[in-house]
Amino acid sequence: MPESLSTVVAAVLDRHRHDGTRLMQILREVQEEHGWLPPQALTAIAAAVGWPRCRVEGTADFYSFFHTRPQGQYRVLWSDNITDRMLGNTDLMQAMCRKLWLEPGRVSEDGLVSVDTTSCTGMCDQGPAILVNYRAVTRMTPQRVDEVVELIRGQTPVAQWPAEFFAIADNIRRKDILLGHTLVPGEALAAALERGPQAMLDEVKAANLRGRGGAGFGTGLKWEACRDAAGDAHYVVCNADEGEPGTFKDRVLLTSYADLVFEGMTIAGLAVGARKGLLYLRGEYRYLLEPLEAVLARRRQDKLLGDAILGLGGVDGGFDFDIEIHLGAGAYVCGEESALIESLEGKPGRPRIRPPFPVTSGYLGQPTTVNNVETLAASCLVAKHGGAWYAGFGTAKSAGTKILSVSGDCERPGIYEYPYGITVAEVLADCGAGDTQAVQVSGPSGVCLSSEEFGRRIAFEDIPTAGAFMVFDATRDMFEVAQNFAHFFAHESCGFCTPCRVGTTLVKNMMDKIAKNHGSPYDIDELFKLHRLMQGASHCGLGNSACNPIFDTLNKFRPAYERRLKSLDYEPAFDLDGALSQARQMTGRDDAGAHLTNEGTAA
């Protein structure tokens, strides 16, 4: 191993105390210094953390943002959510590749640069977006493509690129009780400490606070189950792996409301009896790491974190709690709470067999509550104002407010906070959407609504959502939307279970076949068959919901599929006559006998 690399590896390993559970951070930091993860580095890391080398390599190979092969000095990744597509990312990426003499996905001959696509980077309200060496750049235009190409050709370090490239707007369009809060740092925490752990838990239950990640499990119940579970230590995990395409509200909360999020984690720690919290931040939000660390440092200084919080020490009343930030590395599946915990432990993000659930056996096998960023932020309001106050907002079954990430065909994309119970039509009116054909709520794994359904409400009892709200006007082709989502799931399947690993790729291939006008009703039947198998037989929610967008669009926008079908009968997956073209070229024949119809007979 070259000396420069071994110095880097040794320093990173020391920083992380040779702790294998910190493998994700070790790999990322070595890669940030060296550009990729050479085999010798993995060997050294494995030896230092005391793990079999194959396990370290298994983790390095799992995450899209880790590279066990050289990647070039500049790595450009185009966010490829449907909203980026609608803003023209395909043409812009092609233009960039042309100017750099590159094929997508290949490193240039001189090892300078590679250009590829990646899953949604959470910049849907300011796309098309890219990552350059895992730093987010927004609002790509033909001009910005030219500028980026020039900077890469001139080998200007990314740190010296114009600051406006990296400007990321909050775009908050509507505030309610959470985004409009007036709490100063420490205020909610002081209120929680005053209440005490049990009373705090009771207030969260009285508030009927439910998980904002989409599933809507009762936060109070989760905290109570975690607190009551026996263990050597309890943990609070904040799920900031906001990977659902079309969602970006957690980015805004972590940018401008970080105190509220960390304070919510601390309050959760108080309620469940934890001394340690972990925030799992998606790799796409790498740029937030330093600002968030700065907030943590300030909170430690202000006695809002660390030993004897708010100066309360001694035998009774003393409360110690601190927070660590872990960065992910490009794996949507880590949004699933048990996969997230695996990742926190340095392993591939493979969802665990449940039960046991994380509340009894989570991080390091200990009782762990995993909560969404927004849920934890909202718990500050409950701490300060009480459960009854909080339950007064929203509907009977969905208390409080929900932050929506609005993107797509509308005049004012961005962040909208509403009390639960708001109709889809009202949101559309507020964001300036006109002639809307469909709304995809809660991302690809959520639900696709057609215009007849716009009277439905955002609420756990009607349309539950993690927050994504993607708008499609009448000019959009809903088949292309579903095809984009099919590609997304095939890319993000962890590969553990057969139905999801193979099924997502089969679905993707069938959608591509239909897109190329080779499809037939047979393929539609096949898609339904795969949906029935994958939903129910898959290991986790990813596989179970992967066919949702296909199922919804097939039911609600069937003409978008049918106008692509080659015929209403069986069609072979390949073009029989096309398959003969090479033979025709070689023999110099082009007579009728050298052609086949797709019925398999000579024309």
Added chain:
Amino acid sequence: MSENNVFLLDGEEIPFTPGQTVIEAATAAGKYIPHLCWHPEFKPYGSCKLCTVKLIGPHGGRLGSSCTLAAQPGMEIENRTPEIDDKRRTLLQMLFAEGNHFCPSCEKSGNCLLQATAYELEMLSPHFDMFYPDRPVDASHPDVLLDFNRCIMCALCETASREVDKKNVFAMGGRGILGRRIHINSESGRLADTDFALTDRAASICPVGVILPKRKGFAVPIGARKYDQAPVSAQVPGDAK
């Protein structure tokens, strides 16, 4: 055993001891639930999903993996129904389509659990377009050939090497259809550079034909092999004892 510790499998009462999974109790009772990644010697892994069953009745209306599903009194489970076997057949077709399985020339033919299960479930074709993945073989080891073309990602080699051999020669890693693979515990990635031995439990655990001993081809002729004698459904409950 309590009188109450009984569940119904295709209408037949299956006794169980608390803590047993559905497949464990069924196997002990002489019933066959199709499976690939489950092995009676090891903790369940739960990846192949061939052992998927349907819960009906009061607990019911959903699918579950019988290798991880804890047996509970009063459960009603459908196992060998046309509906569930149809799903299993599709799962088998997925496994055949994603790998490169050339049974007629495979040394494991007749001893292969994947092939035997496909016969059992009357899988007549792979149905899907084959993926034809590029999976280079590893012939580096003096005594053992690794032919990854046949891998079904069951991780039994990983488990056996870790739990029985205490060697950690294998680890499943990587992501998705393109990335998921067995990682070998050496910097070169070659089996020869590990401490793997033909006598390891992991050397004989592979349910398909990935891990094959060298210089021992077709010692038992095709036609006289394990699953040539009797279908897998007639053998598994006995094997597990």
